[in-house]
Amino acid sequence: MDRRVLEVARGAGRWPVVGGLARGLSHGGEHAALWLAAGTTAAALDPARRTAWLRGTALVAAAHLAGMGVKRVVRRPRPHPERYAPLVRTAGRHSFPSSHASSAAAAAVAFTVLHPPLRPVAVPAAAAMCLSRLVVGVHYPSDVAAGALLGAATAAAGRAWLRATPSGGTRG
Numbered sequence: 001m002d003r004r005v006l007e008v009a010r011g012a013g014r015w016p017v018v019g020g021l022a023r024g025l026s027h028g029g030e031h032a033a034l035w036l037a038a039g040t041t042a043a044a045l046d047p048a049r050r051t052a053w054l055r056g057t058a059l060v061a062a063a064h065l066a067g068m069g070v071k072r073v074v075r076r077p078r079p080h081p082e083r084y085a086p087l088v089r090t091a092g093r094h095s096f097p098s099s100h101a102s103s104a105a106a107a108a109v110a111f112t113v114l115h116p117p118l119r120p121v122a123v124p125a126a127a128a129m130c131l132s133r134l135v136v137g138v139h140y141p142s143d144v145a146a147g148a149l150l151g152a153a154t155a156a157a158g159r160a161w162l163r164a165t166p167s168g169g170t171r172g
Contacts, residue, residue, distance in 0.1 A: 005141045006079060009134035021128075022135035029129050030091065032064040032103035039111065049114065055162050056110035056155075063106035063154035067099035067147050078138055090138050098139045101147030102154070104129035109155035113162050 013019040028034040039057030043050045076096035108126035112119045130148055133139040139147075 002140045002142050006134055006137070006139075009131065009141075010137040013135040013137065018135060022132040025129050025132035026100065026136050026138075029100040029104065029132070032060055032099070032107075034129075035060045035103050035107035038107065042111070042115075052114055052162055055158070055164075056107075056114050059110045059155045059158040059162070060103050060106045060151075062158075063151040064099050064103040066154055067097050067102035067150055070097055070146075070150065071095070071099065076143070079140060095139050096143045096146060097150055098130070098133050098143045098147035100133050101130045101139075101144045102151035105148040105151030106155040107151075109152050110158065110162060113155070113159055 043053035071094040074096045078095040104126035108122045111122050130144045
């Protein structure tokens with residue numbers, strides 16, 4: 001099943017628009033750059049909740065680092081390049097879990113906790129980031145699912161910290 005879903009998603013990458021969007025998302029997600037930029041931008045634009053936004057951004061970074069750490073332990077090879085012809089270069093040889101998916105899911109959870117009206121943008125953007133890793137042919141679906149679960153769990157574990165006021169109390 002993992003390989004079949006990857007074949008279908010990777011096949012969609014042959015369409016120029018789909019392949020181009022997936023490559024762009026994959027590049028933007030390298031080392032969680034897109035999500036870290038979004039969090040620090042929100043911190044700059046919302047001085048009243050700057051600390052909370054920076055905490056959310058830290059949770060995104062933590063999820064990304066956790067994904068990289070698990071990757072070093074599991075050491076699952078990426079999909080076979082001759083069979084799936086990747087559309088992007090990768091920073092490493094290991095596939096499980098997807099760090100792109102970890103940071104994307106963490107951002108979707110953390111940023112929507114901080115500002116619920118972001119949900120209609122953040123959740124589809126995170127899903128698109130996750131799907132892009134299949135379209136470009138560098139992860140199996142199980143890599144992406146595990147990364148997304150890791151990222152969502154990391155951000156969910158930090159919910160109370162996100163809601164904490166600088167003086168130590170919590171907001172509604």
